[in-house]
Amino acid sequence: MSRGSYRPRKPRGRSRVGERFEAEVGPVAHGGHCVARLPEPESRVVFVRHAIPGERVVVEITEGTDGDRFWRGDAVSVLSRSPDRVEAPCAYAGPGKCGGCDFQHVAVPAQRDLKTAVVREQLVRLGRLDASSPLVAGLRVEAVPVPGRPDDGLRWRTRQRYAVLPDGRPAMRAHRSHELVAIDDCLIAAEGARPVDADGPAGPDEVVARGLVQHDVTAAGRTHAFTVAADGFWQVHPEAPRVLVEAVLDVLAPQPGERALDLYSGVGLFARFVGEVTGARVVAVEGDRGACQHARTNLSALESAVVECGPTDRVLRDGFDEPFDLVVLDPPREGAKRAVVEQVVDRRPRAVAYVACDPAALGRDVAIFAEHGYELTAVRAFDLFPMTSHVEVVALLSKGSLNRPRFSAAPLRGAALG
Numbered sequence: 001m002s003r004g005s006y007r008p009r010k011p012r013g014r015s016r017v018g019e020r021f022e023a024e025v026g027p028v029a030h031g032g033h034c035v036a037r038l039p040e041p042e043s044r045v046v047f048v049r050h051a052i053p054g055e056r057v058v059v060e061i062t063e064g065t066d067g068d069r070f071w072r073g074d075a076v077s078v079l080s081r082s083p084d085r086v087e088a089p090c091a092y093a094g095p096g097k098c099g100g101c102d103f104q105h106v107a108v109p110a111q112r113d114l115k116t117a118v119v120r121e122q123l124v125r126l127g128r129l130d131a132s133s134p135l136v137a138g139l140r141v142e143a144v145p146v147p148g149r150p151d152d153g154l155r156w157r158t159r160q161r162y163a164v165l166p167d168g169r170p171a172m173r174a175h176r177s178h179e180l181v182a183i184d185d186c187l188i189a190a191e192g193a194r195p196v197d198a199d200g201p202a203g204p205d206e207v208v209a210r211g212l213v214q215h216d217v218t219a220a221g222r223t224h225a226f227t228v229a230a231d232g233f234w235q236v237h238p239e240a241p242r243v244l245v246e247a248v249l250d251v252l253a254p255q256p257g258e259r260a261l262d263l264y265s266g267v268g269l270f271a272r273f274v275g276e277v278t279g280a281r282v283v284a285v286e287g288d289r290g291a292c293q294h295a296r297t298n299l300s301a302l303e304s305a306v307v308e309c310g311p312t313d314r315v316l317r318d319g320f321d322e323p324f325d326l327v328v329l330d331p332p333r334e335g336a337k338r339a340v341v342e343q344v345v346d347r348r349p350r351a352v353a354y355v356a357c358d359p360a361a362l363g364r365d366v367a368i369f370a371e372h373g374y375e376l377t378a379v380r381a382f383d384l385f386p387m388t389s390h391v392e393v394v395a396l397l398s399k400g401s402l403n404r405p406r407f408s409a410a411p412l413r414g415a416a417l418g
């Protein structure tokens with residue numbers, strides 16, 4: 001995972017980096033660390049990596065000065081260990097080593113418990129939902145095993161981005177650092193995973209031809225082919241397209257004749273499956289020109305599909321002013337934000353399926369939807385990034401009585417309804 005955007009802050013006061021403290025590890029927090037509080041005289045919150053809630057550890061400070069409100073640190077020795085602690089399967093995981101994974105030291109089912117806690121916390125703190133509501137309390141991050149593999153959290157990444165050392169060896173970055181750590185093998189990369197930006201062996205569901213990749217996705221009983229640029233966006237877990245399409249169809253319950261908007265559509269994954277069911281107008285909006293071109297090809301079998309290329313907020317503001325029954329919203333990590341959310345609710349959709357790769361951004365956007373009467377009415381979360389703190393969430397936002405499809409009495413299936 002690239003840490004290319006990391007920029008160290010200007011130091012404020014005496015550095016505490018390298019100092020060690022004993023600490024009780026508190027709850028997990030968004031970002032792959034746990035929260036510990038150092039008593040006086042330090043009186044500091046420390047975000048501790050390589051720890052598990054409930055443990056007593058020695059924390060070595062990795063970032064922090066006297067002037068900082070909180071510090072960051074690594075658990076460099078464990079004084080009382082959690083029953084969920086395991087030996088990291090990867091030799092490159094641990095304090096000061098590769099920063100690609102956050103939870104190699106945690107048993108895989110317990111990793112999902114940590115992510116569940118994080119998603120719930122973001123929905124409560126930022127999304128302003130009630131922690132005791134069945135939607136929040138009933139949420140569990142679901143396992144998504146790779147077919148034919150044990151559920152061990154390894155060998156799932158179909159693409160892996162490596163840095164290259166001057167001597168040509170592949171490397172990954174240390175956590176929040178530009179420092180490169182040489183690695184022979186990344187255990188979360190699928191066998192034969194194709195390094196991005198390089199020709200190489202294709203994964204099992206891929207055909208590579210002149211910089212293009214074709215993915216066949218079978219979901220909800222239908223199979224569609226998607227052409228993607230070899231370096232373009234495509235979900236990296238081999239089961240992700242199927243699982244996310246099925247979750248989106250499940251919560252939206254699209255009906256024949258319903259008009260759909262697929263925002264941040266990439267190469268048209270959701271538009272293709274939703275449009276197949278509705279048989280009506282589908283507008284895919286995507287900012288990347290290459291992805292737009294591929295979306296046009298991938299959606300060409302749908303007579304009423306249109307691809308609008310440009311930033312979502314601008315396309316929605318200037319492009320077309322018409323109502324839509326269904327919206328799929330799959331923004332990048334920063335979320336959709338107010339301008340887009342308000343453009344979406346202006347179209348008065350019956351149902352919005354929000355596919356989120358950052359539960360904090362989801363929480364912030366859920367709060368904006370709520371200002372406009374759109375409530376979170378179903379939510380599921382999937383462990384599509386084992387060993388890391390990342391998690392994918394599919395949420396349904398709908399407005400009271402608008403929640404029912406116009407064309408049939410088909411109930412929403414699967415997800416918990418609030």
Ligand SMILES: C[S@@+](CC[C@H](N)C(=O)[O-])C[C@H]1O[C@@H](n2cnc3c(N)ncnc32)[C@H](O)[C@@H]1O
Nearest residue numbers: 233264265266269286287288311312330331332
């Ligand atoms: C998380 S990906 C989702 C892609 C697609 N829904 C899929 O599942 O394959 C987010 C997509 O949003 C696009 N994107 C990012 N910022 C955008 C913006 N401001 N306006 C339109 N598209 C944007 C990216 O190019 C990327 O294709």
